[in-house]
Amino acid sequence: MDSRLITPYIESTVQIIRQMTxxxxxxLSDPAPGSGELSAYGVTSVITFAGTIKGRLIxxxxxxxxxxxxxxxxxxxxPPLRDRLMLGCIAEINNxxxxxxxxxxxxxxxxxxxLAPPMVVTGGKxxxxxxxxESVTVFGRTGYGDFKLNIAFQGGLxx
Amino acid sequence: xxxxxxxxxxxxxxxxxxxxxxxxxxEVCGDAANGREGVELYEKHRPDLVFMDITMPVMDGIEAVxxxxxxxxxxxxxxxxxxxxDEIMSEALNAGVEVFLKKPFDDYKIIxxxxxxx
Numbered sequence: 001m002d003s004r005l006i007t008p009y010i011e012s013t014v015q016i017i018r019q020m021t022x023x024x025x026x027x028l029s030d031p032a033p034g035s036g037e038l039s040a041y042g043v044t045s046v047i048t049f050a051g052t053i054k055g056r057l058i059x060x061x062x063x064x065x066x067x068x069x070x071x072x073x074x075x076x077x078x079p080p081l082r083d084r085l086m087l088g089c090i091a092e093i094n095n096x097x098x099x100x101x102x103x104x105x106x107x108x109x110x111x112x113x114x115l116a117p118p119m120v121v122t123g124g125k126x127x128x129x130x131x132x133x134e135s136v137t138v139f140g141r142t143g144y145g146d147f148k149l150n151i152a153f154q155g156g157l158x159x
Numbered sequence: 160x161x162x163x164x165x166x167x168x169x170x171x172x173x174x175x176x177x178x179x180x181x182x183x184x185x186e187v188c189g190d191a192a193n194g195r196e197g198v199e200l201y202e203k204h205r206p207d208l209v210f211m212d213i214t215m216p217v218m219d220g221i222e223a224v225x226x227x228x229x230x231x232x233x234x235x236x237x238x239x240x241x242x243x244x245d246e247i248m249s250e251a252l253n254a255g256v257e258v259f260l261k262k263p264f265d266d267y268k269i270i271x272x273x274x275x276x277x
Contacts, residue, residue, distance in 0.1 A: 016263065019263055020263050073171065073175070074171070074174065074175075084170065085170045085171065085174065088169055088170040088171050089171045091169070092169040092171045092172060095169070095214075095241045096241045096262045096263055098241070099240070099241025099242045099243070099261075099262065100241070100261075102242060102244070103242055103243045103244045103261070106242075106244035106245075106246065106247075107244050107245055112246065114214070114242070114247075115214050115241065115242060116214070117168060117214060117215070117216060
């Protein structure tokens with residue numbers, strides 16, 4: 001997949017997590033082509049967007065990291081992970097990350113991407129499958145746990 | 160005390176923005192989860208200022224701004240949204256918003272924007 005479509009999501013993730021929660025991403029893998037299936041860590045947010053091309057961003061957090069993010073954002077000492085407000089935090093972070101990256105792509109390449117409202121799912125041993133779009137996965141690490149980004153696009157940039 | 164209405168589908172934004180506004184001496188007079196609720200609460204409370212998201216179910220923020228400004232041209236609205244590209248910013252400003260802000264936000268960003276409007 002064209003790296004010009006991927007890099008903004010990776011950079012926005014690192015920057016927004018730091019800015020909103022104070023949590024630093026200490027390690028990032030190189031983007032690897034997705035197989036169409038994603039084995040989820042447990043707290044997973046999905047957001048889709050469409051313009052001249054269609055795309056999707058999945059951010060998947062280990063529960064310990066999701067809890068720390070919520071704790072830092074909301075000031076809750078022991079946040080209940082399945083609470084609507086707490087899950088809404090994870091959805092909104094995905095929304096802000098995707099919005100930030102899409103803003104850059106729209107201004108640079110005129111893609112006209114618009115976001116749909118995000119959704120969050122939780123649970124152990126989930127498998128997310130989508131074989132119809134090309135995707136890449138990036139693994140990230142923080143001091144509180146790991147996360148994955150899965151970025152998918154249908155269509156590409158004009159060269 | 161100036162009264163402010165928050166229109167956003169994210170409970171987290173309501174929570175964080177309410178805290179920011181209240182610790183800086185503003186009263187939050189209403190919380191709406193979509194544009195239609197925002198229009199209804201604007202008519203009910205006639206707040207001094209509205210913070211409005213764009214991407215929301217039922218009625219989006221641009222449509223809600225047009226509806227409110229169509230009936231109440233004196234309404235003061237700050238758009239606070241995840242997307243901030245040139246096209247969407249221009250659409251929001253053409254709809255009549257006073258200030259366009261991109262999320263995330265901090266106290267300084269919010270209070271500086273309010274100072275420009277009311």
